[in-house]
Every structure is written in C-alpha cells, then in structure tokens.
Amino acid sequence: MEEGFNAYRQSLESEEQSIKSTQSVVEQAIAWFRAHSMFVLAYGTGCGAIEMPPTFTSRYDIERLGVVGVATPRQADILIVSGYCSPKTLKRVIRSYEQMSDPKYIIGLGSCTINGGMYWDSYNTIKKLDDFLPVDMYVNGCMPRPEALIEGFVKLQEKIRLNSSEAGYIKYRDNYAHYRANQERLFGAQVAPSYEENFAGMN
Amino acid sequence: MVLIDCFLMLLLAYGFGFLYYGLYRNLSARVHGRFGPSLAQSFFDSVKLFVKEQSTTFGWMFYAGPIIMATGAVLNVLFIPFINHGDSLQGLSSSANLIVVLYLMVLGPLGNALGVGSNGNPFGVMGITRGLTRLIALELPFYLAVIGVMIDAGSADFSAIFEAQSQEMNLLKHPLLFMAAFISFLGFMGKSPFDVVGAPQEVYSGPATEFSGKFFALLLSQSAMFSFAKLLLMVNLFLGGADDLGDLVLKTFVLFVAATFIGSVYARFSTIQSVEFLMRIPTLLGIVGLALL
Ligand code: SF4
Numbered sequence: 001m002e003e004g005f006n007a008y009r010q011s012l013e014s015e016e017q018s019i020k021s022t023q024s025v026v027e028q029a030i031a032w033f034r035a036h037s038m039f040v041l042a043y044g045t046g047c048g049a050i051e052m053p054p055t056f057t058s059r060y061d062i063e064r065l066g067v068v069g070v071a072t073p074r075q076a077d078i079l080i081v082s083g084y085c086s087p088k089t090l091k092r093v094i095r096s097y098e099q100m101s102d103p104k105y106i107i108g109l110g111s112c113t114i115n116g117g118m119y120w121d122s123y124n125t126i127k128k129l130d131d132f133l134p135v136d137m138y139v140n141g142c143m144p145r146p147e148a149l150i151e152g153f154v155k156l157q158e159k160i161r162l163n164s165s166e167a168g169y170i171k172y173r174d175n176y177a178h179y180r181a182n183q184e185r186l187f188g189a190q191v192a193p194s195y196e197e198n199f200a201g202m203n
Numbered sequence: 204m205v206l207i208d209c210f211l212m213l214l215l216a217y218g219f220g221f222l223y224y225g226l227y228r229n230l231s232a233r234v235h236g237r238f239g240p241s242l243a244q245s246f247f248d249s250v251k252l253f254v255k256e257q258s259t260t261f262g263w264m265f266y267a268g269p270i271i272m273a274t275g276a277v278l279n280v281l282f283i284p285f286i287n288h289g290d291s292l293q294g295l296s297s298s299a300n301l302i303v304v305l306y307l308m309v310l311g312p313l314g315n316a317l318g319v320g321s322n323g324n325p326f327g328v329m330g331i332t333r334g335l336t337r338l339i340a341l342e343l344p345f346y347l348a349v350i351g352v353m354i355d356a357g358s359a360d361f362s363a364i365f366e367a368q369s370q371e372m373n374l375l376k377h378p379l380l381f382m383a384a385f386i387s388f389l390g391f392m393g394k395s396p397f398d399v400v401g402a403p404q405e406v407y408s409g410p411a412t413e414f415s416g417k418f419f420a421l422l423l424s425q426s427a428m429f430s431f432a433k434l435l436l437m438v439n440l441f442l443g444g445a446d447d448l449g450d451l452v453l454k455t456f457v458l459f460v461a462a463t464f465i466g467s468v469y470a471r472f473s474t475i476q477s478v479e480f481l482m483r484i485p486t487l488l489g490i491v492g493l494a495l496l
Binding site for chain 2: 030033034036037039057058061063064066068070071072074075077101102103
C-alpha cells in the first residue's frame with residue numbers, strides 16, 4: 001500500500017468522489033453555488049472579533065471568495081461566533097441562529113469556542129459551543145489570525161460543496177432534544193421558547 | 204414577433220443588470236485597494252438565494268411587495284426602447300411614452316413600502332421612510348430635466364425624442380438639464396452620497412431586512428434589471444439613444460462607470476442633507492436649464 005502525503009490526499013479525493021457519485025448534476029450545481037456565495041453574520045462575542053474587520057476589508061479581502069457580511073440573520077448562511085460566550089450572550093446567539101434559514105453553518109472562531117480556551121475555569125462563560133449549537137468548522141488559536149479564518153472559510157467551502165448530510169443544521173434538527181436539554185440546563189427558567197414545531201414539514 | 208422581442212429585452216436586461224452589478228462591486232473594490240469578487244458573483248448570490256429556504260412569513264402583503272417591485276422593473280424594461288430606430292428591441296415602447304415610464308418608476312418604492320409595512324420591522328420602516336422622503340426630492344430635478352427634454356422634442360414619445368437628437372444629443376444641447384438629471388440619477392441608482400435607504404451601519408439592510416430566500420433573490424434580480432432600465436432611460440433622454448447593441452453597451456457602460464466612481468468616493472449624506480442638497484443645486488440647475496430653452 002502507498003504511503004505518505006500523496007496517498008493521504010488520494011484517499012481524501014476518493015472519498016470526495018464517492019460522495020459526489022451519489023448526487024445528481026443539479027444537486028452538485030446547487031452545492032457549488034452555495035459554496036461560492038456565503039453571506040456571513042459575524043457575531044462579535046469575544047475578543048477574537050477584532051480579527052474580522054481586517055479579514056473583510058482591504059488587507060485580506062475575503063470578498064474574493066464570495067464571502068460578504070450581511071446585517072440580518074434572515075439573509076445569512078454562516079454565523080461566526082468569535083470567541084467566548086457568556087450565558088447572556090449565548091441566548092442571543094441561539095436566537096440569531098434559529099432565525100437564519102436553511103442551509104446554515106456555524107464557524108467557531110478561537111479556542112474559547114472549542115474548549116473554553118483561557119476562560120475554561122471562568123464562572124460565567126460556556127466551555128464548549130458545540131454543546132449548545134452545532135459547529136461546522138472550528139478555527140483554533142487565541143486569537144486566530146485572518147489567514148486562519150480564511151483557511152477556515154476555504155475548508156467550509158469544500159464541506160458545503162460536498163453537500164454532506166453531516167451539516168450542522170441537519171444535526172441540530174435531528175438531535176434537537178440533546179441541544180435543547182443542554183440549553184435548558186444552562187438557562188434554567190429563562191430559556192427561550194422552543195422552535196421545535198417549526199421543524200415539522202422540513203426535509 | 205413582439206413576444207420574442209420582449210423576451211430578448213428581458214434577457215438582456217437581466218444579464219446586463221447582473222454584469223453591471225458585479226462590475227460595480229469589482230470597481231468599488233479596486234477603489235478601496237482590493238481585488239473584489241468575480242464579475243458573476245451577484246449572479247451566484249441570486250441563484251443561491253433562489254434555492255434557499257424561506258423562513259419567515261408576515262401574510263400575503265409581505266410577499267406581494269417584491270412582486271409589485273418586480274412588475275415595475277419588468278414593465279420599465281419593456282416600455283423603454285433599447286435601440287433608437289428600426290423594429291428590433293423596441294418591446295412595447297410604441298404603445299407607451301415617457302410619462303408612463305416615469306409613472307412606473309415609482310411603482311417600485313410603493314411596492315416596497317407595502318411589503319415592508321406588513322412586516323413591521325423598525326429598520327425596514329426607517330429605510331422606507333427615508334426612501335420615500337428622498338424620492339420626493341429626487342423627482343423634482345429629474346422631472347424638470349425631463350420636461351425640458353419633452354419641450355425640446357415637442358412630444359413625450361421616444362421616437363420624437365430620438366428625432367430631436369439626431370443632429371446633436373441633448374447632453375451637448377442642454378448640459379444644465381443633463382447635470383440636474385444626472386445628480387438625481389445617482390440617487391435613483393442608490394449611489395453615495397444619496398444612499399440613505401439601505402444604509403449599512405445605520406438601518407442594516409433597510410427595507411430588505413426581513414426578506415430571505417426566494418423573495419430576497421427576487422428583490423436582487425429586480426433591482427439589477429431596474430438599474431439597467433434607468434441607465435437606458437438616461438441614454439435615451441440625453442445621449443441620443445443607441446444605434447446598435449455595441450453602442451448601447453458603450454453608452455450604458457460609460458454612464459455606469461461615472462456613477463460608480465462618483466459613488467465610491469463620496470461619503471453618505473444624511474436624509475435631511477440629501478433632500479436639502481437635491482432641492483437646491485440640481486433643482487436650480489434644472490430651472491436655469493428650462494429658462495434657457
Ligand atoms: S480564543 Fe482567545 S482571542 Fe478568542 S475569544 Fe478566547 S481569549 Fe479571546
């Protein structure tokens with residue numbers, strides 16, 4: 001058996017081919033359009049948010065990849081949660097996420113979204129964003145440079161193009177009870193109303 | 204025959220609308236010192252939005268808003284001739300005149316107001332209030348200029364307006380009227396310094412705030428087509444119309460690039476400032492231009 005970097009790359013490519021072979025041309029085209037047009041709702045929860053303006057403006061110009069910022073969750077495809085979340089912030093993040101229309105994805109920016117980062121023993125921030133919302137792509141670092149965020153976008157683009165059924169919004173719908181239980185545990189009586197009935201009739 | 208003609212016109216307006224919108228994003232990126240997205244980016248965006256899910260509903264009026272706007276844009280494209288002679292690319296322009304076209308131009312903002320009014324989003328309402336206030340100020344100089352053009356041609360028919368410009372185009376004959384119309388045209392195109400309606404950082408997306416998915420895509424497509432219709436109207440009124448398709452592309456392109464560059468370097472006026480400015484400078488230019496006729 002072949003070994004090394006090329007072998008690894010080939011195994012990834014063959015995996016991509018096998019997923020693509022199950023999709024029709026129309027599905028592939030739609031996935032391509034989705035991957036090349038990403039509207040971002042950038043939620044500046046933590047200090048990592050300071051790296052987003054250079055990513056979006058002249059210095060790094062992420063609009064080259066078809067990524068633009070939008071001002072309202074209704075039109076957004078991607079939610080960037082940029083760093084630590086206090087329960088109070090998380091409540092707003094969840095509401096914003098639930099107002100977005102499918103297909104939607106989440107990028108967790110910074111170590112704080114992965115495991116709490118340097119706030120892991122803080123008394124009022126959450127440790128793991130994935131317990132409450134389905135994160136599609138993590139960008140680690142404290143704080144991640146714009147290059148890292150761009151890399152994250154490129155990886156997410158590949159994921160969207162494959163149109164896999166493991167996308168976060170599908171996971172959220174299928175495992176809503178799990179996410180909801182975590183949210184209820186954190187927020188207690190102040191939890192926002194459930195959106196579960198809205199899932200009825202969706203594929 | 205007319206049907207094929209109309210279909211062709213809509214197709215051209217759709218294609219050029221998105222191409223110009225892409226070009227606008229690209230050119231303003233260059234002004235900012237960036238590379239900007241690909242030319243077809245806006246087209247990708249609209250296709251993606253058409254296949255995205257629609258998540259909100261506020262009753263049928265909410266959906267009727269974008270449809271009324273799109274109707275206005277489509278009718279405008281069909282009623283403005285693309286070419287200044289012959290039978291091709293004339294659409295329905297022989298059964299309409301300038302007054303009908305001007306009337307249809309305000310259908311868009313009204314449809315928008317109806318749609319936004321039904322969703323009650325405060326940013327949408329703020330955006331539309333700004334839009335309608337600005338519209339009053341925009342129309343004054345534009346209509347003065349158009350009246351001048353109609354007096355010069357002795358008719359409101361496009362064919363008479365082309366006829367009157369066969370020797371010398373209105374831009375050279377009546378430069379003051381052109382300047383008055385061009386300043387309002389910047390506002391009609393939503394360019395700075397008059398872009399108070401969808402002003403980011405102030406009212407988020409303005410009137411489009413609550414729209415998502417297909418209806419947002421419809422809004423984007425109609426605005427691309429409507430922009431092309433406005434370019435066409437300016438070309439027909441002041442640049443003598445287009446002799447052929449190449450001429451059409453050239454003239455609309457020059458106007459478009461001028462508007463884009465001016466829009467990229469100016470900061471935004473507040474609503475009151477833009478109303479005051481439009482009521483003073485271009486209106487004065489229009490009145491003097493009319494007096495000199
Ligand atoms: S990962 Fe670092 S930079 Fe990002 S929010 Fe946490 S502490 Fe701040």
